[in-house]
Amino acid sequence: MKKFTIVRVAIREEGAFGIFLCKGIPFGVTLERTYDPDNDVKIPPGRYICSRTLFFRGGYETYEVPVPGHSRLLFHKGNVETDSEGCPIVAKSFGMFGGIPGVASSRIGFNEFMALANGAPEIELKVDNWERRDDS
Secondary structure: OEEEEEEEEEEEEEEEEEEEEEOOHHHHHHHHEOOOOOOOOOOOEEEEEEEEEEEEEOOOOEEEEEEOOOEEEEEEEOOOOOOOOOOOOEOOEEEEEEOOOEEEOOOHHHHHHHHOOOOOOOEEEEEEEEOOOOOO
């Protein structure tokens, strides 16, 4: 089973920004919507078995992250956190859109993710929040 990891490097009111890895190698970035009052996200840190499905509104195949209490948390394309209702947006880089932080080249990043998944019926996803450690 293909293994992917999202390491969230910043969780802010503008979104949860992550680095997306496959087999430990970074290939893209992610953005998830955060919710007040504590910048909560819908996908807690942990391991998930994601199933291939169709993103009806977008009209393309993707994977669903199974989180209790939520449905249809799908990987998809977008640029800013308001392009999502809590789903991970996949892209190639971080960027600014009219002064709003987001992610850029989403179509390219998403297509690379799907190519790496190679049509597998399921993938494994690990989600971690990066914590800065001062070793000095």
